[in-house]
Amino acid sequence: GENVEQHPSTLSVQEGDSAVIKCTYSDSASNYFPWYKQELGKGPQLIIDIRSNVGEKKDQRIAVTLNKTAKHFSLHITETQPEDSAVYFCAARYNNAGNMLTFGGGTRLMVKP
């Protein structure tokens, strides 16, 4: 089965700096890679995703890059703000009906004002 590793487990940055979270996956058949933001006491919220037919996707301050050869993908947050503080999870899945997501271990991001 799929195995997803996520690093770092905690990340502290100063407001305005960039934050990068990295994930690796094991199953070369995986072709869908979403990122979720989870605030305390709430369910995960999809913030961005990427499919294996593209190498990069950007949405305002958030971007995701994918390296299929190396089987790793990264989340980049620029101009961080205190409200970006949360736990971020990467995930991977082979995009077939019913297939479940395999999650990374999570990264606790703290943005200091």
Added chain:
Amino acid sequence: GAVVSQHPSRVICKSGTSVKIECRSLDFQATTMFWYRQFPKKSLMLMATSNEGSKATYEQGVEKDKFLINHASLTLSTLTVTSAHPEDSSFYICSARDGGATEAFFGQGTRLTVV
């Protein structure tokens, strides 16, 4: 994005009782729903996958007789924790996906405390 509503958000129950958690997709048909359990400061652990009208598929180590899952309609799935014990206390989260779509959307989660 699509909306998945999970209810209740918090529940406290006595040991030995059963608790039902509902997960509803509000603006799409959820052909597949997933139930996760999350321990403090840990990642999401998949418990089971359910397809509408079919029996749920449970992950290894998850007791199907203890965690009853029903997915009787395209917009509703329920998780019933039967004969709850304190060790069942956890954060339970559902996720729903339309079979034709790629994205999966999550409910708000349910904090279960068994006393």
